[in-house]
Amino acid sequence: MxxxxxxxxxxxxxxxxxxxxxxxxxxxxxxxxxxxxxxxxxxxxxxxxxxxxxxxxxxxxxxxxxxxxxxxxxxxxxxxxxxxxxxxxxxxxxxxxxxxxxxxxxxxxxxxxxxxxxxxxxxxxxxxxxxxxxxxxxxxxxxxxxxxxxxxxxxxxxxxxxxxxxxxCRTCCKCKAGNIGSSSARSKLEDDEIDAEIYIQPGNPHFIAKYIHSRPNELFIPKNVIKDFCLCFTKHVTLECCHCKDIQSNDLAAYHHILPQISTIHIEKRGQVRTWRDGRVRVLGWEDFCRKSKITENDSCLCEIVLREDGTIRILRVHVVRKE
Incomplete structure (x- = not known):
């Protein structure tokens, strides 16, 4: 018609x-x-x-x-x-x-x-x-x-x-994804002494969670990650916890292979997405997610964004890195 x-x-x-x-x-x-x-x-x-x-x-x-x-x-x-x-x-x-x-x-x-x-x-x-x-x-x-x-x-x-x-659109996002994974995000990860490549599936957006004392129940997603990956948000996103130990580089492929299977036994929480006029995006429910996942102040949280085919966020996978 x-x-x-x-x-x-x-x-x-x-x-x-x-x-x-x-x-x-x-x-x-x-x-x-x-x-x-x-x-x-x-x-x-x-x-x-x-x-x-x-x-x-x-x-x-x-x-x-x-x-x-x-x-x-x-x-x-x-x-x-x-x-x-x-x-x-x-x-x-x-x-x-x-x-x-x-x-x-x-x-x-x-x-x-x-x-x-x-x-x-x-x-x-x-x-x-x-x-x-x-x-x-x-x-x-x-x-x-x-x-x-x-x-x-x-x-x-x-x-x-x-x-x-x-x-x-898909091409430009993929190009920018490669850039941020090895530059702006990498510089922040180096400050926290975490090798993101060990934990993150190649090409996925990622960032280090920053704790804000005045807003403990909110996880902020950096604006540069949103812009560089052309991220599209729905009203809710699933937070998924993965507790990690230091992984040797030769175990990397095995870790990525078993991650989809082992992730189901970890804590999941549905977080609400809120946006601000200046471009900031926050996910509510972070404090309860950390409590249920037994995440402490000494842990480092490397957040990996897993996307659907249409560009919306399917899972926000939180790799909890504990140094032993």
């Missing part, structure tokens, strides 16, 4: 799109030819959160206007972010935000309260504070300051990028 509306995209510019953003002319012309011009868009992210954005006619062109500023702020749009809009039903469009340089999907960081109740389902219903009429508003002065985007050039770019974005 053919869709009523095609996908469209825009490259975000802080200079041109802070107050409003123009909808590509090719998309608007198609709407007009079908006599199905949308006046109120519902923009939905992958987690099901909606933003209501009014369309506004300025000159001969159509803009995201009422509610756009709130959408931009709450999704932390930055220069050269690549926005792809896909029609779902009626006036609902699902959007993705990609980093133009890598075509990796940018993970939006929500505003989170300090308590454990994160209101993910809160909808933005009053984005239009301008008390506009239901009809489009003509603004010749604003039209004179139009950003003058080249739709044809953008559409050609989109066709090229859309054909390869999924493969490109």
């Amino acid at each position: 053919a869709k009523d509306y095609p996908d469209f995209f825009k490259v975000f510019s802080t200079e041109k799109h802070t107050e409003r953003m123009r909808i590509p002319n090719a998309f608007v012309n198609l709407m007009r030819s079908k006599r199905k011009v949308i006046k109120d868009f519902i923009l939905r992210d992958r987690r099901g959160r909606d933003w209501h954005v009014k369309a506004r006619l300025i000159g001969d062109e159509l803009y995201f206007d009422g509610g756009w500023k709130q959408f931009r702020e709450e999704n932390s749009l930055e220069e050269d972010d690549f926005l792809v809009f896909t029609h779902i039903e009626n006036t609902v469009f699902r959007f993705k935000i990609l980093e133009l340089s890598s075509m990796c999907e940018k993970k939006k960081v929500s505003v989170v309260e300090e308590n454990n109740n994160m209101e993910d389902e809160e909808e933005v219903n009053d984005g239009d504070d301008d008390d506009e009429d239901d009809d489009y508003e003509y603004d010749a002065a604003a039209a004179a300051d139009d950003d003058g985007d080249d739709d044809d050039e953008n559409e050609r770019m989109y066709k090229e990028i859309s054909r390869s974005k999924h493969q490109h």
Whole structure:
């Protein structure tokens, strides 16, 4: 069944799109030819959160206007972010935000309260504070300051990028994974005198857990690991404990081989994932996990992130290293 509306995209510019953003002319012309011009868009992210954005006619062109500023702020749009809009039903469009340089999907960081109740389902219903009429508003002065985007050039770019974005995303993440495993993460591991390669499956993201006295129940995942691996978080993640001893290099293959079998006898806990506006991610339930796993202050915890095929985190495997 053919869709009523095609996908469209825009490259975000802080200079041109802070107050409003123009909808590509090719998309608007198609709407007009079908006599199905949308006046109120519902923009939905992958987690099901909606933003209501009014369309506004300025000159001969159509803009995201009422509610756009709130959408931009709450999704932390930055220069050269690549926005792809896909029609779902009626006036609902699902959007993705990609980093133009890598075509990796940018993970939006929500505003989170300090308590454990994160209101993910809160909808933005009053984005239009301008008390506009239901009809489009003509603004010749604003039209004179139009950003003058080249739709044809953008559409050609989109066709090229859309054909390869999924493969490109996987490739760039794998490349960065190799870098961080031997550089930024390695430098921290050296401070703790742990050889990560002994415990970690090759290519998996990893970091050393840092204990924060003011937040003992939270495990913080470093921002550089999140960014370099294009990590995607669901609302929960499984913490899995693996108690380790010093392993000789010639026993490394055997350890990795038996780990999936022995991991089932260790402690597992379902932790809640919370995100901060500045990009920090924390997993709640760390204190109880450490208590059940008999992790002491003298232990070092090397956290290995095991990913699913879709890039989401399947397990956060905690290697508890005790020196004897």
